[in-house]
Amino acid sequence: MSLDMMTGDVVQALRDRFGAGVVGAQPTGEAFPVLWLAPEIWVAAHRMLRDEIAQPFPLLADLWVIDETTRQGLEGQPASTLTLCSHLTSLARNADLRLKLATAGSAPSLVPVYANADWYEREAFDMFGMDFGRETRRILMPPTWDGHPLRKTHYARATERPPFVMTDAFFAAEERATPTDPAELGLPAIRDGEELMVLNFGPHHPSTHGVFRILLGLDGEEVVWAWPDIGYHHRGVEKMAERQTWHGFIPYTDRVDYLGGVMSELPYLMAVESLCGITVPPRAQMIRVMLCEFYRIMNHLLFYGTMAQDVGQMSPVFYMFTDREKGYDLIQTVTGARMHPAFFRIGGVAMDLPTGWETLVRDFLDWMPARLDDYERMVLNSRLFKARTVGVGAYDTATALNWGTTGPGLRATGCDWDLRKRRPYSGYEQFDFDVPTGTRGDCFDRTRVRADEMRESLKIIGQCLAHMPAGPVKADHPLTTPPPRKAMQRDIETLITHFLQMSWGTNVPRGEATGQVESHRGLSQYSLVSDGGAQSYRTRIRTPSFAHLQMLPTILPGMTVADLVAHVASLDFVMSDVDR
Incomplete structure (x- = not known):
């Protein structure tokens, strides 16, 4: 239905x-x-x-x-x-x-x-500049910013403005504009007659995993209130989409979540392909699935190691980086790049799998299960890790949904919502895999779910290896970009098409379309508006990390600062995914 x-x-x-x-x-x-x-x-x-x-x-x-x-x-x-x-x-x-x-x-x-x-x-x-009839603060731009950047009347390039000069007076004014006064934010400065300590946690603290700042009100070690402050990594990627060609924007999607590789390319291209009426060939679909699952493993390994590190275990992250190097060597062999391959294309992928890819994939599948067993003994079965994570930062399914939480953070509450199962895309309906869930919705369960998801990703990759279909890796459609090189070298019409698409870009039919995937962090969604031209009229990027950080003021009060570190780590956010 x-x-x-x-x-x-x-x-x-x-x-x-x-x-x-x-x-x-x-x-x-x-x-x-x-x-x-x-x-x-x-x-x-x-x-x-x-x-x-x-x-x-x-x-x-x-x-x-x-x-x-x-x-x-x-x-x-x-x-x-x-x-x-x-x-x-x-x-x-x-x-x-x-x-x-x-x-x-x-x-x-x-x-x-x-x-x-x-x-x-x-x-x-x-x-x-939308007015919601309530006091509204800027969230991504500095408080002193002039104008509203995604309005069509706002400039898009630095060259449209006079050269920027950082003066001492400008720097001091920006510093003064950064909110640090609890009264200014509507937060209490006193509890039970005692003055709270205001702590500026970040934006450069190691446990914030990027430029993320939390203003904390502390009573001793206890968190009384928390005020997340984001936007330090904002690059205006939705604005950039309005001045890039549909094809030229693909490398930017890799950097929305710079740890997700091709994972952010997929929802964007699903939306573009929907607008164009393009059906992706089966071989290209399966190559996309296989690479997405490799990047899911790469991200979860990084999370696993840094999560253990943030609660006091130093060794796991070094072992897991060894595994990531092995995985990235394979990814580089297939795509030509490691973290930002820009390998997917409108209608398929950039090129077919290289000779010998099966051996590399089989070696990785033979390597990883025993490593995951070691990590389970080293981390999940560790009394130290359990003491720092069991019962910490727990929330239920209703709370998760109320704050827009998806992905492992939602599944850790016992909800088995996973788009790959519920709304299979890119051929996921062909694969046999389970959806790991937790029971408590705490830091431990969020770690456990991701650890189990890596095993399921290995199952999916194994099925790609066993059942990779033959056939083309790109749709035979005039709006795919670019045309096949052999055809371009054979006839002038294809050469002209290639020249126009590379020079001016593909004109995508007018309309609106949405692409959704179950990324390693949760629901990633691109909502596109085409005006019939060579660039997007509006590109809306829904990222899971943005939603997940918003819950912090609800969850953190009552925790200690040490528990805060564990909880923040368990969310597995990345600031490029938050700030875009």
Whole structure:
């Protein structure tokens, strides 16, 4: 049953409840309904979907804005300057629903309904200037930033501005603008008559794994409140997408999560291929799956070792880096690169597997299981590791969904939600593998789930080795980029097509499309808008790490600083994935 069919009764229930408040349905190529709502029912409709229907939509997967001011082909859509979009997911229905609100720049806040709407609304204010009728701080840009970067009127290149000069006065002003006063943030400075110590934890502390800052209010070693501060690594990748060709943006996706390799390429290309009507050949699909699972293992090994290191075990990370080198040697042989291969292409992959790939894969499959057994004895069975992680940072499934948590962090609570199983893509329905889950939702379970996921990834890779189909590695479609080199060398028409696509880019048909994958961190989603040109009109990137850090102020109070380090490590975030 299609995702659209799973939500037919919900669409009708919304129409029955709100009548003309449901302005209309937008025809798209999406696998789910897209509805326009009136402002007066925006909050009530979301509350109904979350709390008042059978098989509700407890997960606000994403919330973002589209600047419609220069967009072509808006026939049939309500007049809108800034369109606010929410993407909801029902696990019980295994279905999605997208709601849109046409605005002139203001919208009701969804924070009373979905707790994780807070950061998304802050981002919408920061990037677009959307007013939600509440005090909203910038979240990615500095407090002193002039303008809203994702508006079409905002410059995209540094060359469009005068040369930047860092002066002492400028530096001092930026330092003063960084919030450190609890009163300014609405946080208490005193508890039970005692003044709290305010600790600036990060952005360069080793356990924050990147430029991530948490302002802490401490009573001795106990965390009373926590205020995460992100944006130090923001590079404006969604803005970059508007000035790159569809094909030229692929290398940027690798760097959204710089530890995920091809994993971020896949949802982007799935959305582009949906817009183009391209079917990827079976061999290319299986090569994509195999490489994604290799990168899942590479990431989980890094998490496993640094998680153990953060709670006091120094040896595991060095052993695991040996395994990662072995894995990266194989990846480099296949793709020509290690961490950022940009190997996937519109319609397939860059090239076929090299001669002898089977031997390399078989050697890795023979190598890893015994290593994982050693790590289980060394880490998971360690009394030290259990003392530092069991019962620490625990949350249940409802809390996880309320804050937008997906991936291993959700599965550690006992929820077996995994897109590879629930909504198989890229041929995952062909593979036999299990979805590891936990029971307590604590730091230990989050580690255990990832350790078990590596074994399942090895099973999937083994099936790729045993059943790799023959055939082309790229779709025979005029919009795939670039055309086959042999054909280009044989006839002038293909050479001209190659020249135009490399010079100007592929013109992707007008429309909207979404690509979703179960990445090593959780739900990674690209929502694309094409205006029929050679660049994306709007590229929205939903990353799991952004959602996972937002939960910290809810989970950290009551912990010690040492427990905070363990909990933060167990989230397995990467700041490029947070800040984009």
